[in-house]
Amino acid sequence: MNITRQLSDFASQKTNTVIPQSAMRMMQLSLLDWAVVGMAGRDEPVSRITREMVLEEAGATHASLIGHETRVPARAAALANGATSHALDYDDTHFAHIGHPSVAVIPAALAVAETSGADAAAMQEAALIGVEASVRVGVWLGRDHYQTGFHQTGTAGAFGAALAAARLMGLDAQGCAMALGLVATRASGLKSQFGTMGKPFNAGLAASNGVEAAMLVARGFEANPDALESAQGFGPTHAGQGLVEGLEGLGQDWLFETVSHKFHACCHGLHAALEAGLTLAPLNAEQIARIEVTTHPRWMTVCNQIAPMSGLGAKFSYGTVLAMQILGHDTAVLDSYSAAVCADPAVKALRDRVYISADDAVAETATRLRVVLQNGTVLNATHDLNAPMTLDLRQQKIQSKARSLIGAEQADRLWSVISAQTDLAQLTAILRSPK
Amino acid sequence: MNITRQLSDFASQKTNTVIPQSAMRMMQLSLLDWAVVGMAGRDEPVSRITREMVLEEAGATHASLIGHETRVPARAAALANGATSHALDYDDTHFAHIGHPSVAVIPAALAVAETSGADAAAMQEAALIGVEASVRVGVWLGRDHYQTGFHQTGTAGAFGAALAAARLMGLDAQGCAMALGLVATRASGLKSQFGTMGKPFNAGLAASNGVEAAMLVARGFEANPDALESAQGFGPTHAGQGLVEGLEGLGQDWLFETVSHKFHACCHGLHAALEAGLTLAPLNAEQIARIEVTTHPRWMTVCNQIAPMSGLGAKFSYGTVLAMQILGHDTAVLDSYSAAVCADPAVKALRDRVYISADDAVAETATRLRVVLQNGTVLNATHDLNAPMTLDLRQQKIQSKARSLIGAEQADRLWSVISAQTDLAQLTAILRSPK
Numbered sequence: 001m002n003i004t005r006q007l008s009d010f011a012s013q014k015t016n017t018v019i020p021q022s023a024m025r026m027m028q029l030s031l032l033d034w035a036v037v038g039m040a041g042r043d044e045p046v047s048r049i050t051r052e053m054v055l056e057e058a059g060a061t062h063a064s065l066i067g068h069e070t071r072v073p074a075r076a077a078a079l080a081n082g083a084t085s086h087a088l089d090y091d092d093t094h095f096a097h098i099g100h101p102s103v104a105v106i107p108a109a110l111a112v113a114e115t116s117g118a119d120a121a122a123m124q125e126a127a128l129i130g131v132e133a134s135v136r137v138g139v140w141l142g143r144d145h146y147q148t149g150f151h152q153t154g155t156a157g158a159f160g161a162a163l164a165a166a167r168l169m170g171l172d173a174q175g176c177a178m179a180l181g182l183v184a185t186r187a188s189g190l191k192s193q194f195g196t197m198g199k200p201f202n203a204g205l206a207a208s209n210g211v212e213a214a215m216l217v218a219r220g221f222e223a224n225p226d227a228l229e230s231a232q233g234f235g236p237t238h239a240g241q242g243l244v245e246g247l248e249g250l251g252q253d254w255l256f257e258t259v260s261h262k263f264h265a266c267c268h269g270l271h272a273a274l275e276a277g278l279t280l281a282p283l284n285a286e287q288i289a290r291i292e293v294t295t296h297p298r299w300m301t302v303c304n305q306i307a308p309m310s311g312l313g314a315k316f317s318y319g320t321v322l323a324m325q326i327l328g329h330d331t332a333v334l335d336s337y338s339a340a341v342c343a344d345p346a347v348k349a350l351r352d353r354v355y356i357s358a359d360d361a362v363a364e365t366a367t368r369l370r371v372v373l374q375n376g377t378v379l380n381a382t383h384d385l386n387a388p389m390t391l392d393l394r395q396q397k398i399q400s401k402a403r404s405l406i407g408a409e410q411a412d413r414l415w416s417v418i419s420a421q422t423d424l425a426q427l428t429a430i431l432r433s434p435k
Numbered sequence: 436m437n438i439t440r441q442l443s444d445f446a447s448q449k450t451n452t453v454i455p456q457s458a459m460r461m462m463q464l465s466l467l468d469w470a471v472v473g474m475a476g477r478d479e480p481v482s483r484i485t486r487e488m489v490l491e492e493a494g495a496t497h498a499s500l501i502g503h504e505t506r507v508p509a510r511a512a513a514l515a516n517g518a519t520s521h522a523l524d525y526d527d528t529h530f531a532h533i534g535h536p537s538v539a540v541i542p543a544a545l546a547v548a549e550t551s552g553a554d555a556a557a558m559q560e561a562a563l564i565g566v567e568a569s570v571r572v573g574v575w576l577g578r579d580h581y582q583t584g585f586h587q588t589g590t591a592g593a594f595g596a597a598l599a600a601a602r603l604m605g606l607d608a609q610g611c612a613m614a615l616g617l618v619a620t621r622a623s624g625l626k627s628q629f630g631t632m633g634k635p636f637n638a639g640l641a642a643s644n645g646v647e648a649a650m651l652v653a654r655g656f657e658a659n660p661d662a663l664e665s666a667q668g669f670g671p672t673h674a675g676q677g678l679v680e681g682l683e684g685l686g687q688d689w690l691f692e693t694v695s696h697k698f699h700a701c702c703h704g705l706h707a708a709l710e711a712g713l714t715l716a717p718l719n720a721e722q723i724a725r726i727e728v729t730t731h732p733r734w735m736t737v738c739n740q741i742a743p744m745s746g747l748g749a750k751f752s753y754g755t756v757l758a759m760q761i762l763g764h765d766t767a768v769l770d771s772y773s774a775a776v777c778a779d780p781a782v783k784a785l786r787d788r789v790y791i792s793a794d795d796a797v798a799e800t801a802t803r804l805r806v807v808l809q810n811g812t813v814l815n816a817t818h819d820l821n822a823p824m825t826l827d828l829r830q831q832k833i834q835s836k837a838r839s840l841i842g843a844e845q846a847d848r849l850w851s852v853i854s855a856q857t858d859l860a861q862l863t864a865i866l867r868s869p870k
Contacts, residue, residue, distance in 0.1 A: 059494025149667030232584030
């Protein structure tokens, strides 16, 4: 099995890969979701700092920045937009590898499409192929890669970003392989950045690394085209398992169709618990003796902060988000997560009655709640994020999220230009708006 | 032991660290050597391609490019100059960790010094502290890191580059720690790129990653300041051994004083063999039955190409370079390494009589040669690159190399501005010259 060759063939084929309508519609929904969370996050510190750095560098006016009128070079736009769109940690997640595909790949596809003059359809197709490739590289790398400490958003994401960019630049299969080989020496991202600005920054790294690799290869750069899987390649050096299922059905089955979108503004690892909690609502905090959360062991090192003190910390804490939900704080709203809510005596008192344990019989996408009331009553609930959702319901939920984050007018306009694949300039004009 | 804190204290101290004259003189010799090999390599494909990319992006005119009059942003200059100065693989090497410190660190220090208006003395001091830190991070990461497949030039180099940049920006110890923490999520470089343009590119990655991290931290970026050594930090995720000797004597002993310079235009792993070969000269190729090379096992995956077909391949082949030397090709001259010499029947015939074996009793810096002549005579020679060399002899050899690579006038002018620490503008004016 040669993953580089298979992915390169997949990305460079113009005619043989049939893209199902359902996959393209999912891409468009993710593009809407990506644009919305990017716009909502444009004033976050990590967004502002990264944007200011690339604006000071300025230069060629090829590609749009989220939240600023000035255009910048494609590598710069990809870096800033990747960080900006992941700043709120409110973007999509794929659980096949545990990564955030859209924030790593869409900024690369968009920046290169603007630079090369590609149309909206070509940009969306390249983005879809890029996110699909990133999930497959992530599955091929496997759970060992993630558990060792690598952030798949930054690592697997860079390979997807490289292929999206390479496709838009018209690179052939050999060129795509070279871009994968080059980005292998650059792909990076550590989970030890979780809870800091370094986490969203990893998404920007993936996007800009992908753009850079494709651009250099287009100029004649020669790297090792097998550096993903070869001896001392990216996989073998980064605790990659080289799992063949990463490639199964490539070009036929679209793993991206099972991407998840967030309807709570916190770490995706907490969402199944919150959805399970919703099914028990309303609960009276004072009547609760204890809440037992059983989740997959994977999440214990990801989002199990016991006593967070900041809004960012709250987004990685089972106890805090469940306490917030039960006490009536809207977990879908950004401002709900704050130092104040962490310090709230009611939240702290309830949070301290939440007990987390791990069980690998629980799916990574699922969580079990067992709520014991003071009177001895026991309430049970389980939710699995992989439970099917129709595209219509998903669209409705994402549009509702979009309206609450950036207002109905911009949200509806965004969906209109994305779903109709109108001139990219209409999409980028909305993205650039500073508020 | 907290390596981040110790390195941050070391880099941010302005007064307590006494820099010995011998260390500073070694830095100046490496700066001369770096400038010379960069200028000699400015028209290599990897140099041209990377430079053209950043020139197309253009933007702020903060920092100089080797070989081009146009100034670019500091991150861009660091990327291009790092790749350019490593293009010929003719720059310095430190065997304590096996990496190329100058090409990773000097481009960062120079670009930031130009951007921030630092003077030549401050630039040289920051570069020295950066290279020293990179060697120490490399020793701390250990041989396992290198053997797993990581290119210390790109990985350890990024940490040194970050500290050089941070010091020039005036970051305090906490800021230096934050820069180390941020660059931990970005530091990368694979040995599987050896023999391709990806290898010199890794030096550019280190330099630009370091500049970027320090610049973002100066703007308020908050990363995990322990991401070098913490759980799921750079060391633990990248096969780092966490060896305490990396920090021993920091601030007192300067490991950089034992850096090696190249006097042959090929992989440093081959130099001890060539120096040993010199002691047996002249040899008559036709009288040689076999040449047995015994080297450290480390080098078997680095520079043991059996039948290279390109000039670049020849630079990583014991058999080829020994055959070249014996047949009278000057191994110090760049043009000696070519596809033609690889295809030369005399070279091939002698190369095929060279037998390489590994013995871990041989130091990494040493090689044993055993030459068996047709008449049964056996000649033995051993050389260790760590054999002491006075600074005066080293200066003489580097200046001689400099004159042969870029001509006496530019070489002598370079040494004059470096050794006198004149206005940086005089150094950069020479570097920018297109020929």
